[in-house]
Every structure is written in structure tokens, then in C-alpha cells.
Amino acid sequence: MKSSETKTDLSERKLKIVLEKSSTGYSAYAPEEEGIYTVGETYEEVKENIVEVIEFRTEYLEEMGNSAEAERLRNADIEYFLDIQQFFEQYSMLNKSEFANFIGMNPSMMRKISKGLVALSDAKARQIEEGLHRLAEDFSKVNFA
Structure with missing residues (x-):
């Protein structure tokens, strides 16, 4: 860890994604981020879809002039959580x-x-x-x- 990085900096680079099984396949969402959710028929498909959703959200944030938030999201490490x-x-x-x-x-x-x-x-x-x-x-x- 660089001396200028803090624990807060590191935790901000993590993006928690919750994966859940549903009657029609799988869903995924980021409980701490607005607008990041998707579904898919398979486990792999929903993981691919969430990456696309994050890309779309990043582009939207940039278009809205929130480049710092877009950059934080773009550089976040995805962590998947299953029950x-x-x-x-x-x-x-x-x-x-x-x-x-x-x-x-x-x-x-x-x-x-x-x-x-x-x-x-x-x-x-x-x-x-x-x-x-x-x-x-x-x-x-x-x-x-």
C-alpha cells in the first residue's frame, strides 16, 4: 500500500455485488450504489451483465459531469457475495x-x-x-x- 493510501481509499475501490438466485435465473445488484442492478439466466451471464451495467453507469456519471465518481466506479474492484x-x-x-x-x-x-x-x-x-x-x-x- 502506498503511504498516501488510507484504508478508506482501499475500501472505496471495492464494489460489493450481491448475486441471488431467482425463479427465472439470477439477479445481481450493488447495495451501496445507485442504478447498478441486472438479471441473467445463468450465473456467468449475470456476472457479465453486471460488468456492462457498471460501464453504462460510469458513462452516465461522466455525461452528468461527475467524473470523480465515474473514475472511482471505473477503478473499483468487484467483489461478489453469495449467500x-x-x-x-x-x-x-x-x-x-x-x-x-x-x-x-x-x-x-x-x-x-x-x-x-x-x-x-x-x-x-x-x-x-x-x-x-x-x-x-x-x-x-x-x-x-
Whole structure:
């Protein structure tokens, strides 16, 4: 981090996008930004659509003379958020019990959380996120002969 950058500067460069499954596909929106929302039939389509919406919003802000806001939005890092049930639906190839063992969580608790029977606490969310990131890092090092 540059010495002139503050934590506020870094958080302003992040754009939270919430992805939700609907009866017709998926929706996506930025809860902290006006005018950024879209739908799509597939998970990938809605992610592509949200990028287009952000581009359109940036152009609109520039046309309205708000170039600083447009620049902030243009340079923002997109962070996608799913609820835990949607995550395990989207990535159904993951065995919940084995993943729970991998991250040191009780498999029964993981199944209850993933079905919405038990609320996801902040601590459990961090544990799951950190485990997923560790798994992704492990996968990125795999090569086949």
C-alpha cells in the first residue's frame, strides 16, 4: 500500500455485488450504489451483465459531469457475495461434509448452515471463506503429467 493510501481509499475501490438466485435465473445488484442492478439466466451471464451495467453507469456519471465518481466506479474492484445456500447450490460438486472436515468444521453444522437451518455467523462465514481461498490456492498449484 502506498503511504498516501488510507484504508478508506482501499475500501472505496471495492464494489460489493450481491448475486441471488431467482425463479427465472439470477439477479445481481450493488447495495451501496445507485442504478447498478441486472438479471441473467445463468450465473456467468449475470456476472457479465453486471460488468456492462457498471460501464453504462460510469458513462452516465461522466455525461452528468461527475467524473470523480465515474473514475472511482471505473477503478473499483468487484467483489461478489453469495449467500451460503446459493453457494452450495452453484457449486454442488463440493461435498459439504468433506469440505467441512477440510476447514475444521463439524460436518453436521456445515450441512445445517448450507440448508439455512442454522444462521451463518460472521465467524463461521470467515472460516468458510478462508477455507475456500485455501482450497483454491491448493488447486492452483496442481498440474497433471
